[in-house]
Amino acid sequence: MSGATFVALFIAALVIWLIIRVVPVLLLVFLAVLLAVYFSTITDALERRFRVPRPLGLTIALVGTLAAVTALGALLMPPVRDQTRALLAATPQILTDAQAVVARWAGRSPLLRDTELADPQSGIVARMISDAADFLRGSLLPYLTAGGIVFIEAASVLVMALYFARQPALYAGGLVALIPPRHRDVATRVLVDAGGGLRDWVGGQLLAMSVLAVLTAIGLWILGVPYWLAFGLFTGLVAIVPFFGTMVSTLLPAIVVLGSGDALRAVLVLALGVVVHIIEANFVAPLIMHRSVALPPALTIACVLVMGVLLGAIGLVVAVPLLVVTFVVVRQVLQAEIYREPHPPGVFPR
16 A cells, blocks of 8 residues: 555545544534524525615514514413323323223234233333333433533524524635635535525425424314324424324324224324325425425435434434435536536436
């Protein structure tokens, strides 16, 4: 092995080691970018339509967001808190009742009669819920127990986002300046394309979460499901995780209803979850999420699984936007520049 090759391998290994060491910081920067995209969308609209100076527009976006979140919290938190406390207090009895119903159904089936499902003391329903809770607890516990660090990191993300949104051209230009001159046009296209994709994703995600929360809460209220407001808010929050958030938010209220022995209403709750998510996926999301973020569902699920294993709860949140950026890089660099396909078809839509 020549000396130059050894040096190149050493530098590559050093760079990989450094990236691995600073992954938490890079994730914070990426979260700041997503937040900056949100603030920039509002600021750009105010600047374009009403000629509001950018600093003032950014201030309006920040103050307006904080006011909206505070007002929504003051309106919803008291009933949600009461329903959540009642739900947690009733959870052991709900799980016991649901296990009894499942065991009774399994006992009537020749295929399931001799399985664990037919044993009312097996606790299989409780174990399923416990396993999901353990996964979330293991992912969230490092953040919940490091209160001071989390506060500092959250403040850092907000401050970075405000700086990014205040002067996006400054930071984008600085990033492009690090690229060799002959590749700067490609780097500029990647940044512009990625910015558009992330803007579509942020807008579509916020709209989808709001629609899912409202429709689910209304539907559960009509069906007479207890804790309907808490379940509706939970559905909106977990919608940020594709597929898995949908599955959990649909099954939990169905299990609660199943514990009461009302099988028909449990089926109606499941049907409600399916219908609500079909409406969101086919009518709401396409209004915002155009072809630039038309991600293949199977690849999206695989990406969420991988990021969840590697990075825990925060990986579940950033999985899809990271996939959006990856598609942009593949489309603009691999297909457009290396393969010379100006209009690449198929998996990586423009």
